[in-house]
Amino acid sequence: xxxDSATVVHAYGVVVGGTSLPxxxxxxxxxxxxxxxxxxxxxxxxxxxxxxYGEAAWREHAEDPSWLADVALEHQKVLxxxxxxxxxxPMRLPAMYRDEMQLHELLTHEASLFRAALDSVxxxxxxxxxxxxxxxxxxxxxxxxxxxEYILQKSxxxxxxxxxxxxxxxxxxxxxxxxxxxxxxxxxxxxxxxALTGRxxxxxxNSAHLVSRRHERLFFDVIDETVERVSPHGITxxxxxPWPPYNFVELGVDPRETPT
Amino acid sequence: MxxxxxxxAEGLALVDLVDxxxxxxVVVNGDVxxxxxxxxLVYVGLRLVxxxxxxxxxxxxxxxxR
Numbered sequence: 001x002x003x004d005s006a007t008v009v010h011a012y013g014v015v016v017g018g019t020s021l022p023x024x025x026x027x028x029x030x031x032x033x034x035x036x037x038x039x040x041x042x043x044x045x046x047x048x049x050x051x052x053y054g055e056a057a058w059r060e061h062a063e064d065p066s067w068l069a070d071v072a073l074e075h076q077k078v079l080x081x082x083x084x085x086x087x088x089x090p091m092r093l094p095a096m097y098r099d100e101m102q103l104h105e106l107l108t109h110e111a112s113l114f115r116a117a118l119d120s121v122x123x124x125x126x127x128x129x130x131x132x133x134x135x136x137x138x139x140x141x142x143x144x145x146x147x148x149e150y151i152l153q154k155s156x157x158x159x160x161x162x163x164x165x166x167x168x169x170x171x172x173x174x175x176x177x178x179x180x181x182x183x184x185x186x187x188x189x190x191x192x193x194x195a196l197t198g199r200x201x202x203x204x205x206n207s208a209h210l211v212s213r214r215h216e217r218l219f220f221d222v223i224d225e226t227v228e229r230v231s232p233h234g235i236t237x238x239x240x241x242p243w244p245p246y247n248f249v250e251l252g253v254d255p256r257e258t259p260t
Numbered sequence: 261m262x263x264x265x266x267x268x269a270e271g272l273a274l275v276d277l278v279d280x281x282x283x284x285x286v287v288v289n290g291d292v293x294x295x296x297x298x299x300x301l302v303y304v305g306l307r308l309v310x311x312x313x314x315x316x317x318x319x320x321x322x323x324x325x326r
Contacts, residue, residue, distance in 0.1 A: 014286065062301035065308050069274055072306070076277050092285040094302050106288060117286075128276060189283075192275055240276060246284035253288050 007047050008054050009097040012078045013088040013244060014107070014114045017042040024081040028053065028074040036100055038107035041114045044082060045103060058094050068093075079244045083125055089117055089251070090244040110253045117249050124184055124210045125242035127219065129226075130191075131172055132201040135234040136164065171233050172204045175226045182219045183209035187247045204235065208247035278306050 010028055015021065017037045027033040027046035036043045051057065053071075061067035072093060082088045097103040107114070144150035180186045191203035211219045227237045282303060 058302060061305070063305045063308060065305065068302065068305045069278075072277055072281055073274070075281075090280075090285040092287045093281055093306070095288070114286075189279065192279075240273070243280065244285075246280035248284075249286060250284055251286045253286065 005050050005054065005098060007099075008050050009099055009103050010046050010048050010053060010075075011091050011095045011097060011103055012044045012046070012075060013082060013090045014118070015042050015044060015082070015086055015088050016040075016115075016118055017107075021082075021086045024078050027078050028071060033078060036103055036107070038104050038111065040111045041107050041118070043103055043107055044078065044088070045097075045100075046078075047100075053096065055096070058096065080242075083242050083244045087118055087122055087124075088244050089114060089121075089249050090246050106253075113251065113253060117251055121210065121245045121248055123213050124245065124248075125213060125216075126245045126247055127209050127211050127239060127241035128243065129179060129205065129207050129209065129223070130203055130238045130240075131175065131205040131230060132199070132236045132238065133168065133204055133234060134201055134236045136161075168204065168233055168235065171230055171235065175230055176205055176207055178222050178226065179207065179209055179219075182215065182222050183211055185210040185248050189247070201236070208243075210245055210248045211242075282306055 010031075012027065012033075015035075017039050021035070023033045023035060023044065025033070028048060029046075029052060031046040031048055033044060033046055036045055075091075075093060075095075079088060079090050097106070142153075144153055176186070176188060187208045189206045189208060191206045194200060194202060209219070223237065223239055230237060
């Protein structure tokens with residue numbers, strides 16, 4: 001029989017153990033945030049009421065976008081504060097454990113895997129860069145004098161648009177390449193559908209970059225150069241971060257499997 | 261349900277976050293409070309956060325067919 005316990009434990013992320021770090025004041029649902037140190041690695045967690053965030057609650061809200069969005073935003077808020085000062089492996093949702101003991105077992109069991117992942121992103125944060133086509137320049141056309149001229153103008157306009165597309169693709173490729181040069185790792189993700197972003201501009205690039213904290217200045221210099229280079233083509237640049245390295249930590253662990 | 265109902269926080273595009281929550285980070289399978297079946301449900305939900313209204317039906321059909 002499954003009984004939801006009075007409280008559950010939500011893990012935000014995994015950090016290097018044995019050190020003290022500044023923790024955010026509040027987590028999901030206004031809860032306190034604490035550190036569970038298991039030696040080589042530690043987890044940042046909150047203890048949450050089982051009635052609101054236990055298994056039954058997750059099942060009830062599994063297809064409830066606004067509930068999930070709230071939890072996702074509160075989860076990210078804690079991670080966003082942590083990444084300001086420390087390396088952290090973000091947990092994918094849902095990240096609920098029965099109690100501290102179960103979370104501690106996971107940390108102990110996967111310590112070497114988590115340590116290796118933390119080492120691989122040490123002193124790096126993730127930045128997202130998105131390029132949008134803000135405006136497509138309209139080809140200028142004179143008023144046609146004859147039917148033949150009209151057809152010629154039409155095909156001219158089509159050719160100009162095609163040239164513009166190719167030029168933009170080249171500009172976007174070059175912009176991405178120059179960002180790759182100042183990142184430890186990069187990922188070009190599929191651009192979002194305008195229906196998702198609710199914006200009319202077309203997304204031309206949706207990339208993530210693992211950037212050294214010590215070389216962030218260099219990265220932002222390249223961002224500035226990119227803005228200058230793409231704006232004449234009607235392209236705008238949006239940079240967000242620092243994110244915990246979601247795109248560069250893809251770790252599936254299964255505590256039921258014994259390591260070989 | 262439509263995309264307008266989704267809350268957005270200042271300076272953070274929800275779509276960017278959900279993109280990351282679906283595609284990256286540490287996934288712990290097995291002995292967590294929520295069983296694997298439940299985790300799958302949450303992914304349907306998170307995809308609904310993202311999916312444009314006209315695609316929601318398609319996402320659900322695809323999930324049921326699995």
